[in-house]
Amino acid sequence: MKLFIIGPPGSGKGTQAEMIAKEFNLKHIGIGDILRKKVLEKSKDGKVIKDHMDRGDLVPNYIVDKIVNDKTKDVDKFIVDGFPRDIKQAEGFKGKVDKIIYLTSSDEVIIKRLLLRKRVDDTLEIIKHRIRVYNEDTEPVIKFYKKKKLLLEINGNPTIEEVFIDLKNTLKKIFFSKNSWGKFSP
Numbered sequence: 001m002k003l004f005i006i007g008p009p010g011s012g013k014g015t016q017a018e019m020i021a022k023e024f025n026l027k028h029i030g031i032g033d034i035l036r037k038k039v040l041e042k043s044k045d046g047k048v049i050k051d052h053m054d055r056g057d058l059v060p061n062y063i064v065d066k067i068v069n070d071k072t073k074d075v076d077k078f079i080v081d082g083f084p085r086d087i088k089q090a091e092g093f094k095g096k097v098d099k100i101i102y103l104t105s106s107d108e109v110i111i112k113r114l115l116l117r118k119r120v121d122d123t124l125e126i127i128k129h130r131i132r133v134y135n136e137d138t139e140p141v142i143k144f145y146k147k148k149k150l151l152l153e154i155n156g157n158p159t160i161e162e163v164f165i166d167l168k169n170t171l172k173k174i175f176f177s178k179n180s181w182g183k184f185s186p
């Protein structure tokens with residue numbers, strides 16, 4: 001099972017990815033978390049990452065693509081959260097992916113959740129900027145995968161537990177139900 005999970009900031013990608021990883025025994029690769037760790041490690045790319053994250057801009061693709069390709073290389077079962085955030089990232093992924101979970105959420109709900117979270121990049125001004133970046137850069141990714149019939153749309157507005165049950169059951173149906181030839185799909 002090779003999954004990406006995308007959705008607007010505050011849609012609950014990280015939370016759901018963690019729960020799904022546990023449920024299906026997948027490696028959880030949280031791009032936002034990895035980037036925040038790299039800032040703390042004061043690595044070579046740390047300053048570049050910090051500057052972009054603090055503004056609510058996307059971190060340059062040469063950094064993100066390398067992380068994703070490295071972390072997913074030779075891994076059979078994974079869920080990557082927060083990737084791809086633009087078409088270039090989608091095209092830059094070298095591996096195989098089975099499904100892209102698209103967690104939807106209304107602006108009202110996500111702003112409320114993000115303000116409660118109180119992360120450094122969760123001020124109203126930066127949140128609005130991140131939503132703008134999301135609408136401009138990430139929305140096209142959704143169309144891209146919809147065309148390829150890889151998109152799995154899940155409503156992220158209900159409670160964490162309700163969203164999890166919906167997502168879990170949808171994945172079970174796709175990955176663990178027998179198709180008409182009596183074979184497990186895909």
Ligand code: ADP
Binds near residue numbers: 052056064083089
């Ligand atoms: P959220 O999705 O709630 O905003 P994340 O932790 O997923 O939280 O992302 C926080 C920030 O990390 C983004 O605003 C961006 O600066 C950076 N980031 C995360 N994933 C990517 C990515 N795939 N490409 C570029 N930047 C990213």
